[in-house]
Amino acid sequence: MQSFHHRLLLLLSVLIALAPFCQAQLRESGTGAPGPVKAQHLTAELISDAGTIAPGGRSRVALALTLEPGWHVYWVYAGDSGEPPQVQWSVPSGFSIGPMQYPAPSRLPLGPLMDYGYEGTAVFPFNVSTSPQAPLGNADLKAHVRWLVCREVCVPGKAYLGLNLNVIPQASSETNKLIDAAVGAEPVKVPTAVKIGVTATRDTLMLNVVTGKKEISAEYYPLDDDSIRNAADQKIEPIADGIRLVTERADISDMLPKELKGVLKLSDGRSYMLDVPVGSATAHSGAGDERGLLLAVVLAFAGGIILNLMPCVFPVLFLKALALVGRAGESRTRQRAHGMAYTAGILCSFWLIVGALLTLRALGKQAGWGFQLQSPGFVVAMTCLLFFMALSLAGMFDLGLTWTSAGDDLARKGGYFGSFFTGVLATVVATPCTAPLMGAAIGFALSQNALVTFAVFTSLAFGLALPYFALTFVPGWASKLPRPGRWMETLKQFTSVPLFLTVVWLIWIYGRLSGSTTGDSTDHVARLLVGLLILAIGGWILGRWPARRWGYIAVAVTAAAALAFPLVTAQPDRLRWSPFSNAALEEAQSQGKPVFVDFTAAWCLSCQVNEKAVLQDRVVEQELLRRHYVLLRADWTRYDPEITSELSRVGRSGVPTYVIISGPWERATHVLPELLTRGVVLDAIRQAGIQQNSQMPAPLPGGKTGS
Template identity: 35%
Template sequence: MSLLLRWQAWLTTLLLILLALSAQASSTGWQQAKHIRAELISEFQTVTPGQTFSILLHFEPDPGWHTYWQNPGDSGLPTTINWKLPAGVNVGHIQWPTPQAFVIPPLVNYGFAGQTLLLTELTLPADYAQNTLTIDADVDWLVCEEICIPADASFSLTLAVAEQGKLATQQPLFARARASLPLPLDSSGAEFALSGGAFSAAIPYGLPLAPVAFFVAGTELVDHAASQQIVLQDGNLLLQQALNTYFTAAPAAVEVVLVDASGQGYSVSFRQQQQTEQGSSTEILVTGGTLNSNRLWLILLMAAGGGLILNLMPCVFPVLSLKALSIAANSQHRDQQRRDALFYTAGVVLSFVALAGLLIALRAAGNAIGWGFQLQSPLLVGLLAYLLLALGLSLSGLVQFGLGLMNAGSGLASQSGGKGSFFTGVLAVIVASPCTAPFMGTALGYAVTQSPQVALLVFAALGLGMALPFLLLAYIPALARLLPKPGAWMDTLKQLLAWPLYLSAVWLLWVFGRQAGIDAMALLLVGMVALAAALWLWGRVQLGAGWGNRLAALLMLLLALGLAWQVTAVATSADQQSKASATAQHWQSWSPAKLTELRQQGQPVLVNMTADWCITCLVNERVALNTERSKAALSEYNVSYLKGDWTRRDSDITAYLQQYQRDGVPLYVLYWPGQPPKLLPQILTPDTLRQTFDSLSQ
């Protein structure tokens, strides 16, 4: 009997020792799964009632394998922990480290490679009366390389409860875990909005960093593969990224992790913008690189100012010369002059509104287009070249179209000039689309992010600004008296004004050749000859020639139109021509992947978004980008120069423009290492590049 009692005492002692040892353990030990192992670790091996302490989920995946962040990106699943704790024990959320991006084209995922440390805080109630604390956790994760393997494990950890806590031995691991967390920043004034198909977040810039990337924690909110834009100006920081295809609704608040060049993360909580009294949020816009909240009246004023300046653009002037001729002819007929000005204004405003309506409708149907979209079609460019050639031949006296604006002298007062003025307004808008005047880019970018009613109002303001000079001439007598009196000189002037139209037709022919290739341009030239023959024959008909000339004119016109249609079938890819020529230039062809690659290498990058039909773009390139001085500056500062060609439709370039709240070209963006992207002015000077490089390098 005594032997039995001794055995029972020995077994009891052994069980107590094992229980004590288990209560002192601060780790569950490793559990092995395919391509990864995991353990659960406590910061304390002895805890006290009322104490808050951390539990660490420790992953070590095989080389090349990774787990996922709370927002896994385009694919993947975040790690989840299902805690099973005694009553009264509170547990917080996982404290996620700063993630990294994993690019597996066309997907972009967010997660962690190598050792991964996920902290969670537990709090014991102050009246906790047990001698031990048992922590059970069921963990699910996904580990991926080129393939993904889901796994799960159950962990159990028992800690002793005493009056005084005792730290575990793995403190360096916990210090490393806390160092990997993004630092929280003051989120006062941090707001986000969704407009124009993009997530835009703004925060007053008082940050101890120059962010180079950011991660949005909200799932299905941003397009993870889209380019990120970080713009700093006037004490504000703007983050932008295109919306996710599967976006449905915006959260009230979203966490964003900013990352600097060293890889340190900073966490900011952005609140959704408050609604205004009218029920729509105040838009976050970039105006010349400045972050501002703009009211509609300011946008309308900017649109009108852009339209006014548009009259000075070289692509518009040849057509406006026709209107100037008409006003000079009517300088002694105030009522006629005012009527013509009103008809011209109606033509301009209605044309802008019609273009806006078409642009909005096409975008609603899923087309990625912007301002000047009609000149991205070789067929429309060819037809517009035909039109300008026909107008020039009419001014040269080859044929008369019967429009009031085509007649000069005293007989014009008795003509029906309203149609001519309206037509001049329509034509002015068509040829104005290759140009983007100062203030105009921001107004257009704002318009296409708003409701159709607001967008149409902005475009109408743009048209009103463009027509304003002619309205002022017609309705202010002091200005009208500055115009010369009609006379014989007007017939000579009319013929002289034909030559700017011929030059405009040559420019459109060049644009067409850049879009469609030399063979297609040759066919279009034949079509222009056929059109000239048709107009010559029609001029003979106006002088009394027989029906044979009428039939021949019709056949030649049909031939010209048929050739314009046929050239689209033999068009060659402008993109291939651009890439082929880029090898001999000081620039490279832009692509999202190329821009990302250069920025990841820490390379300064200048992006030029341009188009062959954009006169402003071509002038800037001649004056400021292709000069020996600018080339030397690019070489001196080792700046990579990327050019995006929007001559023909390119959805990637359209999306890039929208990220900067622009709806047309030109757009110039400079990416400098350690600095947010900087928007350059739309009108460049010969010293713009060097002065900008000098200021950023200091």
């Protein structure tokens, strides 16, 4: 207790000694007088056009922030972190000031994240107007200004600025070049001569911009969090009369956006405010529509044929071809009937997909080809199905030549059903793939009316069905197939390889889906792998005891467990961070535990990079757990005097800051660099442990330590 009082008195002494500095942190720079004010890493000033305004007239003023090299402030939408400057005006009676205006920003990358803002000199204009009754003479305008200035660290600041405007009968028409440039860089409404269309898939967003001339550059800046991934590359393709921009959609939402709101910056600094519906298409003439429909149908048909060669589909097609070899003795009529049944299965499946797409469209939602893969449950089911099929093909157990056949009895009594459902399966496994030529056709179909959509997807279905249909309908081709033999079993086992590769791809898709909703996909992917292991046990039972009723029951149970296990929500195994406070710090020190303090803020880009790349690293987490660290997170998103005081104590004035405090007998601190790596953190932890052990007082009787 005496030791605790000593430490408390020491803490109070430190806080009292730092009180003037803490007050300085709270005090605004500047006194409200006209002229520039120097603050940390920038100079702030209020400027005007000519310094004059007439009663009942209009003029312009602006906040000008001149930044040190490498430092930046933020746009109205800051991106992955940050916040824009804020101005609170105090003006004489008869004056009114409009909202803050923002020139088009620049992209400011840092690690895996992206901010939007300004470097150099940032100018934010305001429109000023006066009433006709405004008295002549000098008028003092005052402004309380707040900002966040960042480089590797982020430092908030504020100032009290002033500006004199002379109210005279006839105001000067002179303008300020800085304000002119800022106003000229502001986004404007899209002119009627400029056409902008937006299309989206599950993963990408594409802007087609027609300006009447070839553009050489384009950048898109969103005004929300869920339209694009800020840090993704924006790929541009200049065209004869404009430009095309393609970037990645954000992982937050699986549904396609209904509209796109943001700013598009083109060559020569031109920028436009966008509020464009996604998927809208420019109207064409009737002849153009016919040519577009015909081209889409042809491309879809060709894409369907090529789709047979994709790893998703080829094993199914090959198994069906092997089954045809096995029926070489059947009549040509029966072989053709199998081909028609297979084609019917594909057509019916595609028509169901079109019906689902049109239903979603009617409900106000949008979906694209392969939209089933937006559902984690569907991905798990497909992964388990294809994995089970691959195990059978590899020789673990035997389900016959086709997955969809129900054994020899069904093949003899109703073999056409087997062919029909093989076509269904081919469609199901085809939807994850997009063969060459298919993309343009599907994109066109999904933006047209129901009849056009139906025609394009039907053509795609016929293309997918064509190879096997032609094989069964032309006897000469069937006779040239190799004779059945042992090579069939070898090739059947070989076809398990692309199926296993498809399973790997579906696992990756599942990881992306689960990571977009939880932020970490590792646990979910591990659960899916355990589910596949359970399924493999079921396959082993089926191979070890074939044709046993209890074996089929065991397989059904393991299959149900395999499907359910990945979908059970698991709590991520993460370290527990507690909010920082002096009381929490004192409690940890009184227990003799080392403390890791993370000074961070939601607007700090470097903080987010360090947290995701280093502090959430498994090795770092395990080392902190092993050494029994108390983890305190000092969230400085909003100003906190206690956190500000602690930052000052360790010689810092902004975030990110990382401090290791070791030992209960004194506040021995180890301040880490702003940009972290795994090695930097691990070395600091170990050095702090060595220092703690070397300075620890000798133990007293009873296991206590001396003060």
